[in-house]
Amino acid sequence: MAKKPVQLDANGHPKFGMRDSLAYAAGDFGCNMSFALKGTMAIFWTQFMQMPSLLYAGLLILVQVWDAINDPLIGSIIDNDKRANYKRGKFLAYVWLGSIGLIVGGALCFVPIPDMPTLAKAIIFVAGYIIWDAFYTIANVPYGSLLSLISADPADRASLSAWRSVGSMIGNMVPMVILPMLIYDANNNIIGERVFLIAFLMGILGFIAFQFMIRNTTIRVSENVQCNEEQPKFNVLKAMGNFLKNRPAVGATLAAMGMFVGMQGSTTAVTVMFQSYFKNVQLSGVVSLFAMIPIVAFTPMARKMVVKYGKKELSVVGSISSILACVLMFVLPIKPDGSGILIYIVCQLLNSLGMGIYSTVSWSMMGDAIDYNEWKNGSREEGTVYSLHSFFRKLAQGMGPSLALVVMAALGYSEVNAGNQLFSVALNMRYLVAGLYLFSAVMQFVGLALVYNLDKKTLEKMNSDLAARHAGQE
Amino acid sequence: MKKLIAMLLIAVMVMSFAACGYINKTEVAILWAGDGIVKVPSSLSNAMERAMYIESIQYKHYGANGDQAVQTQQALDALNAGCSGLVVELVDATAAQTIVDAAKEKGVPVVLLSSSVDAAVVNSYDKCISVDTDAASLPKVQGDQIFRALVDEKKGEYLKGIDRNGDGKISYFAIGEVAATVEVINAKLAEKSLPALEAVTGKLNTIIGQFREDSAPVELIITTDDADAMELLMMLQAKGYNKDRLSTHCIPVFTVGDKADYKVHVLAGKPEGAHTDDHVQEYYKMQQYLVDLRTIEESHLEEMIYTTASVIGDGRLAGTVVENYDELAVQTASVLAKLLTGKAVDNRFITIEFTVI
Numbered sequence: 035m036a037k038k039p040v041q042l043d044a045n046g047h048p049k050f051g052m053r054d055s056l057a058y059a060a061g062d063f064g065c066n067m068s069f070a071l072k073g074t075m076a077i078f079w080t081q082f083m084q085m086p087s088l089l090y091a092g093l094l095i096l097v098q099v100w101d102a103i104n105d106p107l108i109g110s111i112i113d114n115d116k117r118a119n120y121k122r123g124k125f126l127a128y129v130w131l132g133s134i135g136l137i138v139g140g141a142l143c144f145v146p147i148p149d150m151p152t153l154a155k156a157i158i159f160v161a162g163y164i165i166w167d168a169f170y171t172i173a174n175v176p177y178g179s180l181l182s183l184i185s186a187d188p189a190d191r192a193s194l195s196a197w198r199s200v201g202s203m204i205g206n207m208v209p210m211v212i213l214p215m216l217i218y219d220a221n222n223n224i225i226g227e228r229v230f231l232i233a234f235l236m237g238i239l240g241f242i243a244f245q246f247m248i249r250n251t252t253i254r255v256s257e258n259v260q261c262n263e264e265q266p267k268f269n270v271l272k273a274m275g276n277f278l279k280n281r282p283a284v285g286a287t288l289a290a291m292g293m294f295v296g297m298q299g300s301t302t303a304v305t306v307m308f309q310s311y312f313k314n315v316q317l318s319g320v321v322s323l324f325a326m327i328p329i330v331a332f333t334p335m336a337r338k339m340v341v342k343y344g345k346k347e348l349s350v351v352g353s354i355s356s357i358l359a360c361v362l363m364f365v366l367p368i369k370p371d372g373s374g375i376l377i378y379i380v381c382q383l384l385n386s387l388g389m390g391i392y393s394t395v396s397w398s399m400m401g402d403a404i405d406y407n408e409w410k411n412g413s414r415e416e417g418t419v420y421s422l423h424s425f426f427r428k429l430a431q432g433m434g435p436s437l438a439l440v441v442m443a444a445l446g447y448s449e450v451n452a453g454n455q456l457f458s459v460a461l462n463m464r465y466l467v468a469g470l471y472l473f474s475a476v477m478q479f480v481g482l483a484l485v486y487n488l489d490k491k492t493l494e495k496m497n498s499d500l501a502a503r504h505a506g507q508e
Numbered sequence: 509m510k511k512l513i514a515m516l517l518i519a520v521m522v523m524s525f526a527a528c529g530y531i532n533k534t535e536v537a538i539l540w541a542g543d544g545i546v547k548v549p550s551s552l553s554n555a556m557e558r559a560m561y562i563e564s565i566q567y568k569h570y571g572a573n574g575d576q577a578v579q580t581q582q583a584l585d586a587l588n589a590g591c592s593g594l595v596v597e598l599v600d601a602t603a604a605q606t607i608v609d610a611a612k613e614k615g616v617p618v619v620l621l622s623s624s625v626d627a628a629v630v631n632s633y634d635k636c637i638s639v640d641t642d643a644a645s646l647p648k649v650q651g652d653q654i655f656r657a658l659v660d661e662k663k664g665e666y667l668k669g670i671d672r673n674g675d676g677k678i679s680y681f682a683i684g685e686v687a688a689t690v691e692v693i694n695a696k697l698a699e700k701s702l703p704a705l706e707a708v709t710g711k712l713n714t715i716i717g718q719f720r721e722d723s724a725p726v727e728l729i730i731t732t733d734d735a736d737a738m739e740l741l742m743m744l745q746a747k748g749y750n751k752d753r754l755s756t757h758c759i760p761v762f763t764v765g766d767k768a769d770y771k772v773h774v775l776a777g778k779p780e781g782a783h784t785d786d787h788v789q790e791y792y793k794m795q796q797y798l799v800d801l802r803t804i805e806e807s808h809l810e811e812m813i814y815t816t817a818s819v820i821g822d823g824r825l826a827g828t829v830v831e832n833y834d835e836l837a838v839q840t841a842s843v844l845a846k847l848l849t850g851k852a853v854d855n856r857f858i859t860i861e862f863t864v865i
C-alpha cells in the first residue's frame with residue numbers, strides 16, 4: 035500500500051496534526067518519569083537511609099533554594115547560546131542533553147547505601163539532587179518554550195497545552211498508583227534498593243519518551259523565543275515593591291504558596307499515615323488516584339463555568355469547599371479501618387475538587403494580574419511578575435516538605451521506626467494531614483477572597499478600559 | 509459570604525458533637541506486667557492502643573514492673589475509682605481470682621490477657637473473659653514456616669542452597685524442645701516424598717567449630733528461645749556465616765519470640781572513652797554485632813529498642829514465631845466493647861494462634 039503523502043503547510047513544513055500533539059505530550063510524560071519519585075524522597079532518606087529527620091529538612095531547604103534559582107540561571111544559558119549549528123534546533127538539542135542526564139539523574143537521588151557516615155549521606159543527597167535538578171531543568175525549560183515554536187496558531191497552541199496536560203496526567207497517575215505497590219514490603223517498610231532500580235528504569239522510560247518527542251517535533255516558528263522573559267535591568271527591591279502593590283498578584287501568589295506548602299508538605303505525612311495508621315501503604319496511590327477524579331471531571335467544564343461565574347468567584351467557592359472538606363477530615367471518625375479509609379477518600383475528593391478549581395485558573399489569574407498592573411500603573415512588567423510568582427511558588431514547594439518534617443518530628447515521628455511508627459504517632463500524623471490540608475485551604479481562601487480583588491465585574495471593567503486604551507493608542 | 513461562613517461553622521459544630529464520644533464514660537484500666545510504657549511499635553501495648561481507639565474505648569495504662577502485689581493494688585484502686593473495665597496481663601496467674609472477685613463485686617467486666625489462667629477463674633464471673641495465645645499451635649505454625657523455607661512446594665524439591673552437601677536430606681541442630689515442630693516438618697516432607705530431617709547432636713561449640721569455608725555440618729537450626737538464637741548467630745558470624753544479606757554462607761536459623769534486646773549486647777561491647785560516631789560504627793562492624801548494618805548514630809542507638817524482628821529477613825535470622833499481638837489486641841478490645849455496651853459474649857475463652865515474622 036502506498037504511503038500517504040505528507041501534507042505541507044504554506045511554509046513547507048508538515049501540517050500540524052495529532053503527531054505534534056502526541057509528541058508534545060510525550061515530553062511531559064518524560065519529565066514526569068523523573069519527577070514522579072520526588073514525593074518518595076523524604077521516606078527514602080529518613081526511613082531507609084536513616085538520615086535524621088531534622089537534618090533532611092535542613093538539607094531540603096538548601097536544595098530547594100537552588101531549585102528556585104536554577105530555572106532562570108539555566109534559562110539564561112540557553113538564551114545566550116547563539117550557536118546556529120544544531121541539527122534539530124537549539125531547544126530540542128537541550129532537551130536531548132537533559133534527557134541523557136535524566137537516565138541516571140533520578141536514580142542519583144536514591145543511592146541505596148545506608149551503611150555510610152551521616153556526613154557522606156548528606157553530601158550524596160545534596161550532590162545527587164543538584165545533578166538531577168540541573169538535568170531536569172535543562173530538559174524542562176526549553177521543553178516549555180517549544181510550545182510557541184511548534185506552531186504560531188492559537189488553536190494549535192491550545193491543543194498542545196491540553197495534550198501536555200494529558201502527558202503530565204499519565205506521567206503522574208500511573209506511577210502514583212503503581213509505585214506504592216512496588217517499593218514497600220509487606221510490613222509497610224520502604225525497599226531502598228528497589229527504589230533505586232525503579233528510578234533508573236523510569237529514567238530509561240523517560241529517555242525513550244523524550245526521543246519520541248524529539249523525532250516527531252517540527253519547529254515551524256523562528257527560534258528567537260527567549261526562555262526567560264525579556265526584561266530591563268532587574269532591580270530586586272523595586273521589583274519586589276511593585277509586586278507587593280499589585281493586589282491580584284499578591285493574592286494569587288498567596289493562594290499558590292498555600293496550596294504548595296500544604297499539598298507538598300503533606301506528602302510525607304500522608305505516606306506515614308498510610309504506613310502506620312491504615313497499615314496499608316500500597317493503597318495510598320489508589321486513594322490519590324481517586325482524589326484526582328473530581329478535577330479531571332471538572333476540567334472540561336472549566337471554561338464555561340469561568341465565563342458564567344468568574345475566576346475569583348469560582349476559586350473562592352473551591353477554597354471554601356476545601357476548608358469544609360478539611361474540617362470534616364478533622365472531626366469525622368476516620369478510624370484506621372475500612373470505613374475510615376472511605377471517609378478519608380470522600381473528604382479528599384471534596385478537598386481536591388476545591389484545590390483543583392484554583393489550579394485550573396491559577397496561571398490565567400496571573401495573566402489578569404499583569405493586566406491589572408497596566409490598568410493601574412500603565413506598565414505590565416510581566417517578566418517581573420511571573421518570575422517572582424514562580425520564585426514564591428518554588429519556595430513554597432521546597433519549604434512545605436521541610437516544615438512538615440520538622441512538625442512531624444515534634445509530633446513523635448522517628449525515622450528509626452521506619453514504616454511502623456507507634457500508634458500515638460500514627461494518630462498524630464492522621465491529624466497533621468488534615469491540618470496541613472486545612473492550612474492550605476485557608477491560605478487559598480485568604481489569598482483569593484480577601485486579597486485578590488479582580489471579581490467578574492471588576493475584570494470586565496478592566497478589560498474594557500484596557501481595550502479602549504489600546505484602541506486609542508493605535 | 510458571611511451567611512455562608514456562619515452556616516459552615518454551625519455545620520462543623522454539629523458534626524463535632526456527633527463525631528466525638530467514647531462508648532465508656534470512665535476509663536478502662538489496662539494493667540501490664542511490665543512497665544506499661546508504650547515504646548515499641550511491635551509490642552502488645554502499642555497494638556492495644558490501636559485496637560482501643562478503633563472501638564472508641566477510653567483507657568489508661570498501668571505498669572506493675574513485675575510485681576504482682578503492685579498490680580493487684582492497682583486493680584483495686586482502679587475499681588474503687590470507678591473504672592469501667594479491667595484488662596489485666598497478670599504477673600502471676602495465681603493472683604487472678606482476687607482481681608476477678610473484686611471486679612465481680614463492682615460489676616465491672618475484666619479481660620485476662622495472655623495470662624494462662626485456670627478455666628475455673630474465668631467461669632467464676634460471667635463478665636470475665638480470657639484472651640490468650642494458643643500454645644498448642646506453636647509446633648504447627650513453626651513447622652509450616654520452616655517447611656516453606658526449605659521446600660519448593662510446586663516442584664516438590666528443596667530450594668536452592670538448602671541441601672548444602674547435596675546428600676538429599678537436611679541435617680538440623682536444635683536448642684530446646686522441638687520434637688513436635690520436627691514432627692510437623694517431617695510429615696510435610698513425607699507428603700513430598702522427601703526424607704525426614706536428620707538431627708545433629710553434640711556440643712554447640714564443637715559443631716560451630718566445625719563450620720568451614722566450604723561446608724557446614726548443619727543445614728538448619730531451630731531454637732525455641734530468641735535469646736538462644738542471638739547467641740548462636742553471634743557464634744556463626746564469628747565463623748563468617750549469616751553476616752548480612754549479601755553473605756553466601758547463610759544457615760537458616762528459626763526461633764520463637766521477639767523479646768531479646770540486642771542493643772544491650774551491642775552497647776556492652778562499646779569501646780571505652782571518648783570516640784566519634786564513625787569510630788563507634790567501625791567498631792560495630794569489626795565486632796560483627798547483631799545490629800542492622802545501616803549506620804546508626806550513637807544517640808539513636810540509645811533510644812532504639814532493637815529486637816529479634818529487627819534482624820530478620822536478610823540472612824542473619826530466617827524467621828521467628830511470635831504471639832499475634834495485633835489479633836490479641838483486636839479480640840480484647842472487641843470483646844470489651846461488647847461487655848461495655850451490654851451485649852452478649854458467646855465465647856469467654858478466646859485463643860489466638862501464633863503468627864510468623
